[in-house]
Amino acid sequence: KQEVTQIPAALSVPEGENLVLNCSFTDSAIYNLQWFRQDPGKGLTSLLLIQSSQREQTSGRLNASLDKSSGRSTLYIAASQPGDSATYLCAAPGTGRRALTFGSGTRLQVQP
Amino acid sequence: SAVISQKPSRDICQRGTSLTIQCQVDSQVTMMFWYRQQPGQSLTLIATANQGSEATYESGFVIDKFPISRPNLTFSTLTVSNMSPEDSSIYLCSVEERDGSQHFGDGTRLSIL
Numbered sequence: 445k446q447e448v449t450q451i452p453a454a455l456s457v458p459e460g461e462n463l464v465l466n467c468s469f470t471d472s473a474i475y476n477l478q479w480f481r482q483d484p485g486k487g488l489t490s491l492l493l494i495q496s497s498q499r500e501q502t503s504g505r506l507n508a509s510l511d512k513s514s515g516r517s518t519l520y521i522a523a524s525q526p527g528d529s530a531t532y533l534c535a536a537p538g539t540g541r542r543a544l545t546f547g548s549g550t551r552l553q554v555q556p
Numbered sequence: 557s558a559v560i561s562q563k564p565s566r567d568i569c570q571r572g573t574s575l576t577i578q579c580q581v582d583s584q585v586t587m588m589f590w591y592r593q594q595p596g597q598s599l600t601l602i603a604t605a606n607q608g609s610e611a612t613y614e615s616g617f618v619i620d621k622f623p624i625s626r627p628n629l630t631f632s633t634l635t636v637s638n639m640s641p642e643d644s645s646i647y648l649c650s651v652e653e654r655d656g657s658q659h660f661g662d663g664t665r666l667s668i669l
Binding site for chain 1: 557587589597598599600601604648650652655656657658659660661662663665
């Protein structure tokens with residue numbers, strides 16, 4: 445059964461800092477991994493999808509990496525802004541499954 | 557990506573009643589899922605909504621409590637039956653796109669008094 449862990453649980457940084465969010469998963473036979481953002485009281489917004497054949501994926505100031513062999517993914521946010529304040533969720537399917545198992549999230553606050 | 561509409565967006569219900577949540581997608585999709593997010597928690601899968609057959613439920617979730625319908629490739633409903641305060645959560649539907657990514661509706665925020 446897939447288990448997904450995210451550290452840190454919470455992070456507070458000053459505006460402009462580069463930061464890294466960590467995600468680990470137990471079942472490495474994944475075909476992709478996805479990062480989401482959730483604002484308070486809102487639904488989930490997909491940020492990046494990394495296919496199992498890819499090592500990283502970039503969108504604007506966001507870069508996600510995937511290392512299947514070690515069961516790890518990182519989300520790098522460059523030049524953080526107050527608008528980046530949200531909860532970031534990592535999710536991956538288990539072997540033979542299409543549904544996602546979610547980590548508990550990292551709650552990010554970027555101070556102006 | 558697909559546009560996913562969920563209704564209602566929020567509701568306050570009395571214990572013992574039932575509520576049906578609708579999820580409408582603007583394109584045909586094979587895989588649809590229902591998740592629950594309890595207060596302060598992450599998302600947990602309730603079931604996979606299968607078109608034309610019974611939903612596949614995760615451990616801890618049963619059809620009598622969470623009946624699901626999937627009459628076609630663009631629509632699904634989740635009913636939360638005989639509600640108690642412990643059912644107060646956000647309920648979200650998601651669909652799988654052709655590239656394997658999942659996208660979510662805005663969720664239904666449910667409070668039971």
